[in-house]
Structure formats: C-alpha cells, structure tokens
Amino acid sequence: MPRRIYVDNSATTPVSDGALAAMLPFFQEHFGNPSAIYSYGLEANKALEESRRAVAKALGALSSEIFFVSGGTESDNWAIHSVAERYGDKGKHVVSTAIEHKAVLNTLGKLKERGFEVTLLPPDRDGLVSPERLARALRDDTILVSVMMANNVVGTIMDVKALAKEAHKRKAVFHVDAVQAAGYLPIDVRDLDVDLLSISGHKFHGPKGAGALFAKIPRLPTAYLTGGGQERGGRSGTENLPGIVGMAKALKEAVANLERVEELKSLRDRLIEGILTIQGSFLTGDEVRRLPGLASFVFTGLRSSVYLINSLNEKGICASSGSACSASSQEASHVLKSMGYTDDLAMASLRISLSHYNTAEEVRAIVEAMPDAVREARSRRL
Ligand SMILES: Cc1ncc(COP(=O)(O)O)c(C=O)c1O
Structure with a gap:
C-alpha cells in the first residue's frame, strides 16, 4: 500500500x-x-x-x-x-x-x-x-x-x-x-x-x-x-x-513544541496558497486569527464534501470536512451556515489540519493532488 x-x-x-x-x-x-x-x-x-x-x-x-x-x-x-x-x-x-x-x-x-x-x-x-x-x-x-x-x-x-x-x-x-x-x-x-x-x-x-x-x-x-x-x-x-x-x-x-509553531504556520500557508489556485475555491474563517495547522475551504460546484474526501482518500490523503459526515452522507456544517454560507457551500467544505508530524513533502503532495481530486469530486452527482 x-x-x-x-x-x-x-x-x-x-x-x-x-x-x-x-x-x-x-x-x-x-x-x-x-x-x-x-x-x-x-x-x-x-x-x-x-x-x-x-x-x-x-x-x-x-x-x-x-x-x-x-x-x-x-x-x-x-x-x-x-x-x-x-x-x-x-x-x-x-x-x-x-x-x-x-x-x-x-x-x-x-x-x-x-x-x-x-x-x-x-x-x-x-x-x-x-x-x-x-x-x-x-x-x-x-x-x-x-x-x-x-x-x-x-x-x-x-x-x-x-x-x-x-x-x-x-x-x-x-x-x-x-x-x-x-x-x-x-x-x-x-x-x-x-x-x-x-x-x-x-x-x-x-x-x-x-x-x-x-x-x-x-x-x-x-x-x-x-x-x-x-x-x-x-x-x-x-x-x-x-x-x-x-x-x-x-x-x-x-x-x-509551541516554539516551533511558525513551522506549522508556514506549512499551512503553503497549503492555502496552493489550494486557492483552484478555481471556485475559498478559504473559510479569519485569514489571520486561525489555528497554526488548520486550513479550511469551500468549493463551488461540489455537491458534497464526501465526494472530495473519498477522492482524496483514493490518492492516500486522509482529510475531512470538519462536520458530521459518514462515508456516504453529510450534513451541511452548522458552523459554516451560521457564518453566512449557503447550504450548498456549507455542504462543500474541506478541512486540512496539520500537526508537527506532517512534512513539507506531504504538503506538496496534497497541493499537487488537489486539482484532480476537486475535478473528480465535482463531476460526481448524487
Ligand atoms: C471544539 C471541540 N470541543 C469538544 C470536542 C470533543 O472532544 P472529545 O472528542 O475529546 O470528546 C471536540 C472534538 O472534536 C472539539 O473539536
């Protein structure tokens, strides 16, 4: 494997x-x-x-x-x-x-x-x-x-x-x-x-x-x-x-390890920069006041986060939407909805949360895999 x-x-x-x-x-x-x-x-x-x-x-x-x-x-x-x-x-x-x-x-x-x-x-x-x-x-x-x-x-x-x-x-x-x-x-x-x-x-x-x-x-x-x-x-x-x-x-x-928090932030920011090059992707949550390892997004034209999570999983990447979901279904995130996102976007979120165990090489691999994963996930219909 x-x-x-x-x-x-x-x-x-x-x-x-x-x-x-x-x-x-x-x-x-x-x-x-x-x-x-x-x-x-x-x-x-x-x-x-x-x-x-x-x-x-x-x-x-x-x-x-x-x-x-x-x-x-x-x-x-x-x-x-x-x-x-x-x-x-x-x-x-x-x-x-x-x-x-x-x-x-x-x-x-x-x-x-x-x-x-x-x-x-x-x-x-x-x-x-x-x-x-x-x-x-x-x-x-x-x-x-x-x-x-x-x-x-x-x-x-x-x-x-x-x-x-x-x-x-x-x-x-x-x-x-x-x-x-x-x-x-x-x-x-x-x-x-x-x-x-x-x-x-x-x-x-x-x-x-x-x-x-x-x-x-x-x-x-x-x-x-x-x-x-x-x-x-x-x-x-x-x-x-x-x-x-x-x-x-x-x-x-x-x-x-809090001393090393800048390393984590720098990995997170590389991830954000890379993923935001995908058309119709948006960062959710405050740009500055955010956890050092957490990057969260919504994608237009995506029916459910589950498709994206599954696509990433097929590429060996384990991420989540951050809200309650199972392998086949998902609820719109109450967090995103209360922040003013539409139901459609609140269903189409991705959360990538890093720890000090993650490496720059892994971040690069995620950024490389994302455009294909999003394309595949967008092409799927319920
Ligand atoms: C903000 C927050 N509060 C509470 C919990 C619940 O913690 P636990 O899984 O240890 O019961 C979680 C878990 O995801 C959380 O993110």
Missing part, C-alpha cells in the same frame, strides 16, 4: 513516542489503584498527582484546579452542568455561540429542557464573535458564558480574554472549550481570566479517553458521578491512570 498522508489532526492525533513510553509502565508494572494505601497504590497516586501538576503547569493553573475526565465532551458537559447546578437559582440565562462543538450545543439543549434560556451568538463571516456582541447579549440573569477558544471546523481563534472580561463585568461564569487550542496556542488561565476550561488529550498526541477540566471557582465543579469520591468527590470512578499520564506527557511536549 502506498504511504498515506494523515491531515485530520483536528479529529484526532497519533500518540507521541514520549507519551506512549510514559504510559506503558502503568498498564502492568505500576497497575495499582491510586486510592489504595499500600505501595502499588501509593506509586499510582504519586503518578496521578505528578500528572495533575504537569497539566496545571501547562495551563498556568494550580494542581487543585485540575480535574481529570475522559475527554473534551465530558469536560464540556461537566463544566456547563456544574454552573447550572450551582447558580441556577440566581438566573436561568446562558450565552454561547452558534459555532460551538456539539459537546457544548447539545449540552445547552439539555439545559433548555430544564427551563434555561440559551442565547447563541452568531459569528461574523470570518467565524468570530466580538466582545461587543457578547456584551449586548448579557443580562442580569446570565449565569454562564461558554465560548470556544478555537473553532474545530474553520480554526478561527476567539478573543477569549476580552470575552471573559465582558462576562465578568456582568458576574457570569466564563467557560472556554479549549479542546482545539490546547497544545497549539499558549494558554494561561490566569492571564485569560477564565473560570472553567476544557481540554482533551487525543487532540495533542495524547491518548483517547483522557481529558481535563480546569475549574477556578471554589466548590466548582459540582459532583456529577457519585461513588467512591475520586477527583475530590467530583467524579467518582477509578482513574484512567495510563491515559492521564500519557495526556500529561503529551501536553508537556506540545507546550515545548
């Missing part, structure tokens, strides 16, 4: 050698339950707390503010439900954006069923929501603002610091979904002044099934998994220690 090129790193990433090596001893040698008080347990607990310190350091947080979870979805769920639980008697209004991941949007849907009112702010054509727009939506009964740091479809980066400032002026709790940002953008929770922040290990070369929630406010998050009282009573259940150790190592590596 010819060598494949993987450029869907926003969906998931391969585990780094360092993270894998860090994890392996915790499957057999140090398999103990971190709650046990004999040597196996004590060793496991030590690794758990070292991982907590490492994650806290990477985010500019305190160890006591880091809670381990299974990934981004759980982290978003826990953050949002905690605020509703804790402050629901003070107000029932929540503000978020129309371009959040389903992990946030569907969780807010659950709050609606419980009588909360949810305002979803539309982004501008570039996928950004301004602090002024947020300020206009805030009310005395707004208890929570949840905004993503970087979008998973178009890669635009929100001005989280300015948005958090507006939320705090009105005493609302600020949650940030940093699942796409962690490991690719510097994050300092104190500087950003956010209350809750969600990350997921498998997006930055850690394992799947491990994530974290940063929670600043005392007594937040509320207990949502009851049982043996792990994670300071917040999330019971024996900890996924290999996963947590791997995530902490991967995050440490990713933060060290």
Whole structure:
C-alpha cells in the first residue's frame, strides 16, 4: 500500500513516542489503584498527582484546579452542568455561540429542557464573535458564558480574554472549550481570566479517553458521578491512570513544541496558497486569527464534501470536512451556515489540519493532488 498522508489532526492525533513510553509502565508494572494505601497504590497516586501538576503547569493553573475526565465532551458537559447546578437559582440565562462543538450545543439543549434560556451568538463571516456582541447579549440573569477558544471546523481563534472580561463585568461564569487550542496556542488561565476550561488529550498526541477540566471557582465543579469520591468527590470512578499520564506527557511536549509553531504556520500557508489556485475555491474563517495547522475551504460546484474526501482518500490523503459526515452522507456544517454560507457551500467544505508530524513533502503532495481530486469530486452527482 502506498504511504498515506494523515491531515485530520483536528479529529484526532497519533500518540507521541514520549507519551506512549510514559504510559506503558502503568498498564502492568505500576497497575495499582491510586486510592489504595499500600505501595502499588501509593506509586499510582504519586503518578496521578505528578500528572495533575504537569497539566496545571501547562495551563498556568494550580494542581487543585485540575480535574481529570475522559475527554473534551465530558469536560464540556461537566463544566456547563456544574454552573447550572450551582447558580441556577440566581438566573436561568446562558450565552454561547452558534459555532460551538456539539459537546457544548447539545449540552445547552439539555439545559433548555430544564427551563434555561440559551442565547447563541452568531459569528461574523470570518467565524468570530466580538466582545461587543457578547456584551449586548448579557443580562442580569446570565449565569454562564461558554465560548470556544478555537473553532474545530474553520480554526478561527476567539478573543477569549476580552470575552471573559465582558462576562465578568456582568458576574457570569466564563467557560472556554479549549479542546482545539490546547497544545497549539499558549494558554494561561490566569492571564485569560477564565473560570472553567476544557481540554482533551487525543487532540495533542495524547491518548483517547483522557481529558481535563480546569475549574477556578471554589466548590466548582459540582459532583456529577457519585461513588467512591475520586477527583475530590467530583467524579467518582477509578482513574484512567495510563491515559492521564500519557495526556500529561503529551501536553508537556506540545507546550515545548509551541516554539516551533511558525513551522506549522508556514506549512499551512503553503497549503492555502496552493489550494486557492483552484478555481471556485475559498478559504473559510479569519485569514489571520486561525489555528497554526488548520486550513479550511469551500468549493463551488461540489455537491458534497464526501465526494472530495473519498477522492482524496483514493490518492492516500486522509482529510475531512470538519462536520458530521459518514462515508456516504453529510450534513451541511452548522458552523459554516451560521457564518453566512449557503447550504450548498456549507455542504462543500474541506478541512486540512496539520500537526508537527506532517512534512513539507506531504504538503506538496496534497497541493499537487488537489486539482484532480476537486475535478473528480465535482463531476460526481448524487
Ligand atoms: C471544539 C471541540 N470541543 C469538544 C470536542 C470533543 O472532544 P472529545 O472528542 O475529546 O470528546 C471536540 C472534538 O472534536 C472539539 O473539536
């Protein structure tokens, strides 16, 4: 089989050698339950707390503010439900954006069923929501603002610091979904002044099934998994220690790699330049405020992204549209639609997301393959 090129790193990433090596001893040698008080347990607990310190350091947080979870979805769920639980008697209004991941949007849907009112702010054509727009939506009964740091479809980066400032002026709790940002953008929770922040290990070369929630406010998050009282009573259940150790190592590596972010940007920009030479192709999302490795496009005359993804796959290139799709069907992206794209264009998107594992040679191969792939995909009808 010819060598494949993987450029869907926003969906998931391969585990780094360092993270894998860090994890392996915790499957057999140090398999103990971190709650046990004999040597196996004590060793496991030590690794758990070292991982907590490492994650806290990477985010500019305190160890006591880091809670381990299974990934981004759980982290978003826990953050949002905690605020509703804790402050629901003070107000029932929540503000978020129309371009959040389903992990946030569907969780807010659950709050609606419980009588909360949810305002979803539309982004501008570039996928950004301004602090002024947020300020206009805030009310005395707004208890929570949840905004993503970087979008998973178009890669635009929100001005989280300015948005958090507006939320705090009105005493609302600020949650940030940093699942796409962690490991690719510097994050300092104190500087950003956010209350809750969600990350997921498998997006930055850690394992799947491990994530974290940063929670600043005392007594937040509320207990949502009851049982043996792990994670300071917040999330019971024996900890996924290999996963947590791997995530902490991967995050440490990713933060060290931030120094190399210009290399990633330069690959991304070569990709954008090459692909935009195709007639009827457009870059989506802000040109400048975008993730260093993410390039996203729409193509006129293309009935569905699925055709393009399949065409690229036949050429050994693994990319995606960034929105929910299966091998044969696709939904128009809610992100692109809320940015003002027509249904037709929102069905015809492509997301190429790079990591430090991608090379200039791979980018060249993608740029070379794209015109044919687009031509083939355009010629296909449903
Ligand atoms: C912005 C964003 N939030 C949340 C999630 C969910 O993360 P996980 O897959 O770790 O549950 C994703 C995953 O793609 C994401 O991109």
